[in-house]
Amino acid sequence: MHELSIAVNIVDIANEELVRHGGERIRAIYIQLGPLSGVAKEALLFSFSLACEGTAAEGSRLVIEDTQGQDLDIVRMEIEP
Amino acid sequence: MSESAIMRPRIVEVRERVLKQNDLLARELRQRFREAGVRVVSMVSSPGAGKTMLLEKTLAILSREYRVAALVGDLATENDALRLQRSGAPVKQITTGTTCHLDASMISAALIDWNLKGLGILFIENVGNLVCPSSYDLGEDLRAVLMSTTEGEDKPLKYPTIFNTADIAVITKIDLAAAVEFDVKAVHRNIQTVRPGMRVIEVSAKTGTGLENWLQAVSLKK
Numbered sequence: 001m002h003e004l005s006i007a008v009n010i011v012d013i014a015n016e017e018l019v020r021h022g023g024e025r026i027r028a029i030y031i032q033l034g035p036l037s038g039v040a041k042e043a044l045l046f047s048f049s050l051a052c053e054g055t056a057a058e059g060s061r062l063v064i065e066d067t068q069g070q071d072l073d074i075v076r077m078e079i080e081p
Numbered sequence: 082m083s084e085s086a087i088m089r090p091r092i093v094e095v096r097e098r099v100l101k102q103n104d105l106l107a108r109e110l111r112q113r114f115r116e117a118g119v120r121v122v123s124m125v126s127s128p129g130a131g132k133t134m135l136l137e138k139t140l141a142i143l144s145r146e147y148r149v150a151a152l153v154g155d156l157a158t159e160n161d162a163l164r165l166q167r168s169g170a171p172v173k174q175i176t177t178g179t180t181c182h183l184d185a186s187m188i189s190a191a192l193i194d195w196n197l198k199g200l201g202i203l204f205i206e207n208v209g210n211l212v213c214p215s216s217y218d219l220g221e222d223l224r225a226v227l228m229s230t231t232e233g234e235d236k237p238l239k240y241p242t243i244f245n246t247a248d249i250a251v252i253t254k255i256d257l258a259a260a261v262e263f264d265v266k267a268v269h270r271n272i273q274t275v276r277p278g279m280r281v282i283e284v285s286a287k288t289g290t291g292l293e294n295w296l297q298a299v300s301l302k303k
Contacts, residue, residue, distance in 0.1 A: 002181055013097050036245050038246075070242075073096065074095045078092055080088045080090050081089065
């Protein structure tokens with residue numbers, strides 16, 4: 001079960017991007033996840049809310065798009081303002 | 082109406098690999114290994130497949146010909162490192178605590194005071210786990226996935242990701258195949274189903290069967 005560390009990576013990258021874009025809060029993070037990424041979707045969703053706690057992503061949604069191969073990429077985010 | 086409710090969200094493009102930090106570190110490691118001229122072989126399997134036993138034999142034999150060393154990952158204890166040190170090769174234990182896999186930063190940290198120059202082959206024995214290690218590049222040249230004859234023949238079908246990220250498959254404890262009625266043909270078929278063309282080596286670290294093929298695969302020069 002390494003989904004928590006994957007979730008922490010996602011939230012870290014999202015927070016860096018938020019700062020880079022001068023935003024204040026993250027509403028949603030969209031990722032692409034391939035079947036050969038080695039990451040279980042349900043476990044990742046469960047870990048995600050824990051990883052968001054205390055960050056600008058708290059309360060945000062993780063939107064997972066099923067793709068191909070080993071994909072494990074953040075593609076975009078919804079931020080405020 | 083609260084302030085946040087009237088705030089219009091905006092969409093920003095990101096396009097980042099989630100494991101970019103690990104991939105970056107792994108690339109640095111690979112560069113460092115190449116410059117030092119050391120070949121790096123990692124071994125992954127479920128717990129109890131016989132990684133340590135195979136590595137023990139491998140270090141003992143190869144140390145006559147090359148300078149070999151090993152990093153071994155476990156959640157806890159130094160038992161494997163102590164066992165492997167009997168071969169005379171430098172061995173370092175990486176205890177991961179609760180983490181179920183090795184990642185590139187752990188390899189970097191473990192090698193920080195190592196001089197890799199003059200080393201022929203470095204082995205990395207991952208934490209026993211067939212799932213999580215598949216996501217983490219360690220900068221290795223060759224990744225071997227091991228499974229033993231005491232496991233089910235359908236393991237490759239159950240864990241296709243690790244078979245897809247590994248370079249070779251090794252069936253261990255082949256001396257027990259008949260006793261446990263392990264269907265060798267079926268496992269070959271299953272491996273080829275998830276990874277067509279994958280090289281498969283059958284070994285017994287105990288009897289020495291197939292060791293030659295394994296040693297040839299790990300010591301193959303780039």
